[in-house]
């Protein structure tokens with residue numbers, strides 16, 4: 576049964592009845608990766624990875640953001656992280672440590688279940704929610720080396736509980752609690768971003784009223800030919816703000832800055848926050864350029880570890896598809912300059928985003944005005 580949210584998009588999603596974990600187990604430690612997964616572009620591109628980690632990635636401290644003694648300084652740091660990187664580590668975020676431990680354990684246990692048990696929540700044809708492997712147009716597109724569990728988590732009435740695993744038994748409860756805590760973190764960040772942008776808090780928060788939160792829980796099995804596959808092709812996330820949780824301590828996220836790829840070192844206990852496309856592109860009167868290009872949306876991808884599987888949980892916060900807030904960029908920002916991005920509504924944006932060939936920034940670039 577297709578969920579109401581994806582019904583509205585009216586685009587076809589093809590699911591692939593294949594588990595990457597099974598492919599990984601089949602090829603073992605010496606087999607060949609099936610052609611469908613082999614990424615020739617990895618070799619073709621000049622990829623410089625900063626393994627030395629000497630590039631300093633922004634780290635933002637939530638406890639300072641909300642402490643009147645330090646907030647001004649920390650909000651300025653948050654602003655430059657969003658402008659320069661569109662990406663930062665968020666520490667002291669306030670999400671309960673016990674809950675984090677529990678959800679990590681539940682997710683790990685879910686992916687360890689035998690395939691048949693995971694398939695109890697398999698993605699049906701032309702839907703997005705559930706366990707499986709997303710496969711969008713075009714058909715010749717290479718497959719990512721990942722299994723995933725995708726669920727709409729908020730608003731609560733939009734949940735399709737049929738896709739929420741019942742094994743392990745604590746899974747549903749942990750995800751329910753986590754989804755609330757992380758929604759609160761995202762709201763706090765939006766408020767602080769509004770202060771940094773010098774716009775009315777309500778103008779920014781209004782766009783997210785009744786926001787949709789969905790989670791994409793990614794499992795990237797290890798691969799004996801790790802340099803031939805990609806866990807997640809280069810992309811920018813959809814609309815809103817992504818908060819990424821490292822479920823286990825295996826590195827794999829890479830971000831592109833100034834044309835170079837950088838490996839992101841895990842920071843224990845931190846969440847990775849990505850201010851994503853809407854912040855750069857817009858929110859009209861349903862989806863207009865909110866920050867008029869001031870904040871970046873970071874292009875990123877996930878690479879595979881040859882020895883260890885990696886698990887992450889990405890929580891996406893976006894305006895509801897029914898968002899009809901008014902046409903045009905945030906007025907206060909437009910008074911400071913011309914609109915730099917086209918106006919598109921949430922449904923059109925989401926459709927374009929999902930159906931565009933995954934070429935990193937291509938869909939985002941197509942919305943740019945005057946270039």
Ligand SMILES: O=C(O)CCC(=O)C(=O)O
Pocket residue numbers: 791793807812819827828829875876877887889
């Ligand atoms: O797993 C990662 O490191 C990245 C995941 C991601 O980019 C996504 O789910 O959108």
Ligand SMILES: [Fe+2]
Pocket residue numbers: 810811812875889
């Ligand atoms: Fe992403």
